[in-house]
Amino acid sequence: MVILRKRIHERKMVERNYEPPSHWMQWEKRVYCNYDANICAALSLLQNFLMNSRPSVAFGTMLLLFVSVPVSTTFSAFRMLDIVLWLMDATHVG
Incomplete structure (x- = not known):
């Protein structure tokens, strides 16, 4: 489900040719564009930890x-x- 949301978000950003507002700082622009990927990676790490532990x-x-x-x-x-x-x-x- 998370991966599906990530792909839908990526498609919407490509279709809209989205650019963050110019008043945002550089790190905000970088994080916002990769937000779904970061969430997916964090949940994947948590899931791997929980599945591989007792x-x-x-x-x-x-x-x-x-x-x-x-x-x-x-x-x-x-x-x-x-x-x-x-x-x-x-x-x-x-």
């Missing part, structure tokens, strides 16, 4: 990914709330 390592890796994202998001949200409360207190007192 089931417990694969499940542990997936569990680590699924748990770390909500935990880091919650931590960041509480830290932002702490900063907002500190700023409100500083403006109220000052």
Whole structure:
């Protein structure tokens, strides 16, 4: 499915003769043109790692990914709330 999306995107870019906007930096232009290929390569590496490892390592890796994202998001949200409360207190007192 990923490869099909990549090929459809490549065909659309060829048909439209797409060029990124001129105000973009050079690395943005390079990455945007190869975005689907980069995603496909990253997923391929992840899939190869998970398929060639023991089931417990694969499940542990997936569990680590699924748990770390909500935990880091919650931590960041509480830290932002702490900063907002500190700023409100500083403006109220000052």
